Structures are given as structure tokens and as C-alpha cells.
Amino acid sequence: MNNVYLVLIIAISLLLRIYNLANNPIALNQDEAINGYDAYSLIATMRDHHGNFLPIMLESFGDWVSPVITYITIPFVQLFGLSEFSIRLPVALLGVGTVVLIYLFSLQVLNDKKLALIAAFLLAIIPWHITLSRWAIPPSIVPFFMLLFMTVFLWAVKNNPKQSYRLIIASICAGILTYSYPSQKLFVPLLLIALMIIFLRKNITKITMFLLSYIIFVSPIYLLTFADPDRYNGRFKIVSIFGQEENIFIIFGKFLLRYLSYFSPEFNFGISDSNVMQRVPGFGANYDFLSVFFYIGILGCFTLAFKKDSLTYPHRQIILLLLAWLFIAPIPASLTETYYHTLRMIHGLPLTIIFVIFGLKIIVDSIKDIQLKKKLIVIVIFLGIMNIPSFSYVYFHRYPQQTLTREMFQYGIKDFMNYVIINQDRFNKIVIDNQINQPYIYYLFYAKYDPKLINHLEIQPDKEIKKVGKYEFRNIDNQEIINTQEIYQVNDKDRIWYKIYERNDRVLFVKKVT
Secondary structure, three states: OHHHHHHHHHHHHHHHHHOOOOOOOOOOOHHHHHHHHHHHHHHHHOEOOOOOEOOOOEOOOOOOEOOHHHHHHHHHHHHHOOOHHHHHHHHHHHHHHHHHHHHHHHHHHHOOHHHHHHHHHHHHHOHHHHHHOOOOOHHHHHHHHHHHHHHHHHHHHHOOOOOOHHHHHHHHHHHHHHHHOOOHHHHHHHHHHHHHHHHHOOOHHHHHHHHHHHHHHHHHHHHHHHHOHHHHOHHHHHHEOOOOOOOHHHHHHHHHHHHHHOOOHHHHOOOOOOOOOOOOOOOOOOOHHHHHHHHHHHHHHHHHHOOOOOOOOOHHHHHHHHHHHHHHOOHHHHOEOOOOOOHHHHHHHHHHHHHHHHHHHHHHHHOOOHHHHHHHHHHHHHHHHHHHHHHHHHHHHHHHHOHHHHHHOOOOHHHHHHHHHHHHHHOOEEEEEOOOOOHHHHHHHHHOOOHHHOOOOOOOOOOOOOEEOOEEEEOOOHHHHOOEEEEEEEEOOOOEEEEEEEEOOOEEEEEEOO
């Protein structure tokens, strides 16, 4: 019967992540577009669109992003072609896989199939995970690889620990997690140190094998970063709290304030992250009815950790693992200026569900009346079910129609790009407004521009990309469109987003309406 429930939960998670995937989010974010086009380029040339051969870091817009999502995207682009659906599908499927993994991980932690099913159900319907499982950017895949590593690691140390090859598999999973998103380059090593102390400190051979295999796997990305930190770590320098004029006390104060904020109800259950690309307006990362269970779960773990006689191996180690994960998770995000940054804390969000389930277990175990226990579990499941239609209505109907959502996702680019590409042979020059964020990548994506034809002298990430063939990307002065004819516009019921003008000398202008 448990398997039937698990299949039903997987079906719910699949529906919430696949339904209308190509059209919601409402438009293609520039990071999604470059991920898709680099996958397309790697298929054709084994190089990214900057000409780097099988890169371990993608040059992207000059910020050298993580490569895992792009390599995962390759078979889907090969199979379905280059489109919104093909680049979002692997992320959605990994989102469904994450639901399965949290079930397996919860089984390892709690050894209770019913509670593991509730964990899977909650992750399947939780706002933050639905939202990010439909958005093809690097941090969206972190929860999958985070839980994959944790599940495999526990499998390695709990079940027949003499089979050392399992630790090597776990180290490879940790390596993939490290490559998945920049914040993992700090988080994963810190977590591994904690795990080795908790589980392997009495076995130097296993520590050596586990650590050595991990180092071999990830050394290329660290060697590259340390060889030229200004180039490969430039993005962190822009967003970090380490200002040149600030002393160590100010920096520590900044870090501490940000660190503590990630434990707050405002971040975990409130609407603290105002970025509509990361959070659906009106909803927190998690449903607020879960908050009580979350904090009881944390308190319960603390209590058990300090009761020396109440736990035996591996139960004590698992409790310490959860606490280590909890306290290490906010460190990378706390080193940056932005408060409440969902994406930089993405590796910690699955832990919220684990502590919720742990808190639920503590409350259920404290109730002596069996019927009352069952009623509490039913209430939690019922509240979860009741939130599905309300969140779905907002996310699938209201959210895409909101002007701010459309603005942030650069709504309308596909519409005007398709028009321009169809009619491009009529014009000698096509000028696209550079008020659009990285307009050149949208041209490459929607034109399915042959990567073999790219002129790498035109596309240099350390410079503003102003030209690809007869397409120019620059500011359009109003004087340039005085003697032109408006031939097309992208609009909806609320506003006009883009206007296209034709000039007598066969020049086309695409101007963003602000």
C-alpha cells in the first residue's frame, strides 16, 4: 500500500512540474536561454558558444557558471530540439526525482515509511520546490544532488560499511554537487569535514579514500579558480560582504545578521524574498502551517544530541548530520550582501521538510491516544492537500499575468524575435534595444543559430556584445525612429512591451517600451 501512495505522490509532483511547462514561467530568462544554447552548441561543436572545449565552467555572460545543468540538458535538446520545453524538462524531472530521494533519505533518517511518505508528499506540493523545478537555471538542480549525496552517504556508512566502494560513489555524488552551483564550492567541503568527523573519525583509511576520491574529482574546478580568481571568482567579489573599506568587525556583523536571518520564520515561511522569479507573490518558501513542526524538529534534534544515553550508532550520528547540515547551510549565502536569498540557500531548503517531519514525529510520539495520533497526521495531510488548489490557481493563472512577473522574465522577446527572424531577409540591418538583458543570446536561441558559424571576435563576454552578423544590440535613440513606420508591436491587455519600426533604408529597429 505504501508503494501505491508513493506512486500517487510522484504523479502529483510530475503534474505540478510538467503542466504547461513551456509557457510557465511566462518567458525565457536569459540564464535559461544561455543554458539551452550552450547545450545546443556542445552538441554541434563540443564547445560552448564562446568556443571553450568541453568546459568544466561555462563562460556564460563572463561570470563562469556551473556546467552540470547544461550537460544534463544536452540529451533533451538533442531529442526534442532547442525550445523552452526541452531545456526545462530535465529540471522538472530532477524535481520529481528529488521527491523520490527525500522519501529514501527520510527512510534512512527516521526508519518510518509513513513519515517518509509525508516528507515526499510535502516536498511534492511545497511552493519553493514547484517554482524552482520549472525554471532551468543552475541552482534548481541543487536539491536533487544534495539529497542524492546525503542518501548515498548514509547508504555507504550504515549498510555494510566494509564495502568501501560505496564511499567512493558517495564522494562522486559530492563532487557533482560541488560542480552544480558556485555556493557549493564552499558548502560541500565544509559539510564533508563535518561528516567525516561524525561518521569516519575512527577510520583513517576510509577518511583518506573518501577525501582523496573527492579531491581528484573536484580538483579541476578549484585549480582553475585559484589560478585566476579575478576571472573565475569575479562574480563573488561583486556580491560579497568583503568591502575594501570595512574592517573585520563590520564584516563579521554583516555575516552574523545574514546568517541568523536564514533561521527566521520570515525566510522559511514568510514572504521575505521579494524576487518574483524565486518566490510566488503571497506565498512563502514553505506553507506556514508547517512552521511549528519545523522549530519543534530543530529543538528535538538539539535535545537528543545532548542526551548521551538515549541514542546509539548510527542514530546519534544522523542527528548530528542534520544539525551540521542546518548550521553550515547558511554560510555561503551569509557571505553575500543580499538578505533572504533563496537560490544561495537552496541546498538548505530540503532540510526544512526533514525537520518538519522530525517535529511531527516528536509530537505524535508524545501523544498516548492512538486515535489522536492518527487525527494529527490526517490534519497535516489535509492541510497540505487544501493548499494545492490555492497555490496552483495563483501560480498557473494569476502569477503569469502579473506585470512584474512579465517584466522580470522579459516577456515578449520570443514574440518579437520570431517576427524578426521570419522577416530578417528583408532588411540589411536589424537593431535591437540593449535595454533588454543580454539580447544577443535570445537571437542565437530563437534563430537556432548554427554554433559553427559564430564569430568569436563578436561574442566576447568581457565586452558588451554589440553585433552578431547583421544584428546590432545597442541603445536606440528616439531620433532614429522619427522617420520610421511602426510595423509590429508586442502587447497584452495591460501594456505595450515592444515596438518594431521599419526605416526606408531597410533598417529594422526593435525598441523596448518603458
